[in-house]
Amino acid sequence: MIDGFKLISWGFPTGKWFGSALEEAQNMERLGASEQEIFDALKDHVPVEIGMRTNSIPYSVFLEPENDEERANLASVNAHMDALLRVPTIVSGAIMPDACPAGSQLGTIPVGGVVATKDAIHPGFHSADICCSMFMTVFNRQDDLKRILDIAMKVTHFGPGGREDFNMSPALHAQFDQNHFLKGLNNIGDYAMGTQGDGNHFLYVGTLESTGQPAIVTHHGSRNVGAQLYKRGMAAAKRHTSIVAPRIPSHNAWIDANSADGESYWEALQIVREWTKANHAIIHDTIARILGNKVVGQMWNEHNFVFRRTDGLFYHGKGATPSFKGFAADETGRTLIPLNMSEPILIAEPTDKKEALGFAPHGAGRNTGRKNYLRGLAAKFGDPEGLSPIMEKAIFEDQTEGLDIRSYSGTPDLSELPGAYKNAAAVTQQIHKFGLANLVDSVIPYGSIMAGEQKWDRGRK
Structure with missing residues (x-):
C-alpha cells in the first residue's frame, strides 16, 4: 500500500x-x-x-x-x-x-x-555549441530596414566553411597559444571568424519597441573553435571520471575544477567566450560601417555556458539565460531572450530567482525534434512521403507573412519556422508568472537571415 x-x-x-x-x-x-x-x-x-x-x-x-x-x-x-x-x-x-x-x-x-x-x-x-549567445546593436536614427538586411546578407556567413577576410586579434592568438586546450586552434579561430553556423542561429533586424530605433541582433556560438574545445574537454573529463567514478555515463563526465586540467579548461572557456563576443562584434561593426548610422548601444549575453557564482559553485546553463547580476564582468544589466522569427526579441533585467538558480529561458524551445515536426507537417498536408516544393513554399509563406525572411543557402529550412517552436505567448507568460526575469523592452521584427536548408539536410530528414 x-x-x-x-x-x-x-x-x-x-x-x-x-x-x-x-x-x-x-x-x-x-x-x-x-x-x-x-x-x-x-x-x-x-x-x-x-x-x-x-x-x-x-x-x-x-x-x-x-x-x-x-x-x-x-x-x-x-x-x-x-x-x-x-x-x-x-x-x-x-x-x-x-x-x-x-x-x-x-x-x-x-x-x-x-x-x-x-x-x-x-x-x-x-555541449559543442559553447557560448551560444545573443548580441544586439542599436542605431541612432531611423533607417531603411530592408537596406540594413541587404547589407547584413552581404556581410554575414551561414552554413559550412569559413572565410579569409576576418581574423582573430593578436591578443586572442596569444591566449590560444598559452592554453593547452586551445593550442593549435589558431587557424580554426581565424577561419571561423565572421561565421554564424546553421540550425537556429540567425541575424535579425527590427526596431526597439520603446524608441523605434533600428537594431540588429545575432544569435550564434563559438563555431568550430568551441566544438574543438568541447572535444578536448570531453576527453579530459572521461579520463578523470573513468578513475574516480567509472560507472558514470560518459556524457555526464567531469573535470575536477581544482586540478591543473580544471583550471586550464575554465580559462579556455573564458577565452572562447571572448572569441565568440569578437565574432559577433565583427559582423555588427562591419554592417554599421557600411550602413553609416551611428551606433548608440550594444549588448550581449551568452545562454549556453558555465558560470561561477560567489557561492563557489559552477552553474551550467544548457540553453538558459543568466538572470542574476554579475554573471560576467562585461554584463550590462540586461539580457536578450529570442522566441521565434515572427516574435519580438525580449529584453530582460535579472531577478535572481533562487529556485530557478538565477536563470531564465533562452527562447521558446520545442516540444518535438526537427524530424518529427517535418513528418507532422507532411502528414498534416496529406503527403506522408514528404512535402512537395509547392507545398513547402506555401507553408513558408503562410508562417512568415509580413516578414522579410531570407535563407542564406537559398532554400528555407522549414524546421526553423515559428510553428516548430512552443507557443511564444505561453513562454513569455511563464517568465512573468514565475518571476524568472523582468521584461523591460523588446525588438519588434522586420526580418531575419537564417542558414536555410543545407545540402545534407534532405537525407537527414
Missing part, C-alpha cells in the same frame, strides 16, 4: 500539498493504477515553487504544459533530469519554460536545463 513514506522515497517533498497528494495516490491505487502511473500523475501537481527532489537534490520545474504534446515533452525532460541529478557532483537543478530533450542518452541535460555543481566542470552540460 502507498503511504507517506513511499511518496517521500520517490522524491516528493512534504508540505501543505502533501496530504491531498497522498489521498490522490491511494485513490489511484484502489482503482488499479500502477506505481509509475501514480508517480507521473503526482509530478504534475507538485507546486513549482517547491519542485521535485531527485536523489535528495532540489529540483524546480518552471514549465506548465498546455496540451498532450507538451505533457509528453515535460515527462521526457523530467526523466532525463531524474537520471542526471544522480551524478554526485550536482547539488541542485532546474528547468525553464523552454525545456526540451537534447539527446536520447538517458541523463543528457535538456535544453533549458540548469545544474549547479561542486568542484566540477562538465563539458557535456554546455
Whole structure:
C-alpha cells in the first residue's frame, strides 16, 4: 500500500500539498493504477515553487504544459533530469519554460536545463555549441530596414566553411597559444571568424519597441573553435571520471575544477567566450560601417555556458539565460531572450530567482525534434512521403507573412519556422508568472537571415 513514506522515497517533498497528494495516490491505487502511473500523475501537481527532489537534490520545474504534446515533452525532460541529478557532483537543478530533450542518452541535460555543481566542470552540460549567445546593436536614427538586411546578407556567413577576410586579434592568438586546450586552434579561430553556423542561429533586424530605433541582433556560438574545445574537454573529463567514478555515463563526465586540467579548461572557456563576443562584434561593426548610422548601444549575453557564482559553485546553463547580476564582468544589466522569427526579441533585467538558480529561458524551445515536426507537417498536408516544393513554399509563406525572411543557402529550412517552436505567448507568460526575469523592452521584427536548408539536410530528414 502507498503511504507517506513511499511518496517521500520517490522524491516528493512534504508540505501543505502533501496530504491531498497522498489521498490522490491511494485513490489511484484502489482503482488499479500502477506505481509509475501514480508517480507521473503526482509530478504534475507538485507546486513549482517547491519542485521535485531527485536523489535528495532540489529540483524546480518552471514549465506548465498546455496540451498532450507538451505533457509528453515535460515527462521526457523530467526523466532525463531524474537520471542526471544522480551524478554526485550536482547539488541542485532546474528547468525553464523552454525545456526540451537534447539527446536520447538517458541523463543528457535538456535544453533549458540548469545544474549547479561542486568542484566540477562538465563539458557535456554546455555541449559543442559553447557560448551560444545573443548580441544586439542599436542605431541612432531611423533607417531603411530592408537596406540594413541587404547589407547584413552581404556581410554575414551561414552554413559550412569559413572565410579569409576576418581574423582573430593578436591578443586572442596569444591566449590560444598559452592554453593547452586551445593550442593549435589558431587557424580554426581565424577561419571561423565572421561565421554564424546553421540550425537556429540567425541575424535579425527590427526596431526597439520603446524608441523605434533600428537594431540588429545575432544569435550564434563559438563555431568550430568551441566544438574543438568541447572535444578536448570531453576527453579530459572521461579520463578523470573513468578513475574516480567509472560507472558514470560518459556524457555526464567531469573535470575536477581544482586540478591543473580544471583550471586550464575554465580559462579556455573564458577565452572562447571572448572569441565568440569578437565574432559577433565583427559582423555588427562591419554592417554599421557600411550602413553609416551611428551606433548608440550594444549588448550581449551568452545562454549556453558555465558560470561561477560567489557561492563557489559552477552553474551550467544548457540553453538558459543568466538572470542574476554579475554573471560576467562585461554584463550590462540586461539580457536578450529570442522566441521565434515572427516574435519580438525580449529584453530582460535579472531577478535572481533562487529556485530557478538565477536563470531564465533562452527562447521558446520545442516540444518535438526537427524530424518529427517535418513528418507532422507532411502528414498534416496529406503527403506522408514528404512535402512537395509547392507545398513547402506555401507553408513558408503562410508562417512568415509580413516578414522579410531570407535563407542564406537559398532554400528555407522549414524546421526553423515559428510553428516548430512552443507557443511564444505561453513562454513569455511563464517568465512573468514565475518571476524568472523582468521584461523591460523588446525588438519588434522586420526580418531575419537564417542558414536555410543545407545540402545534407534532405537525407537527414
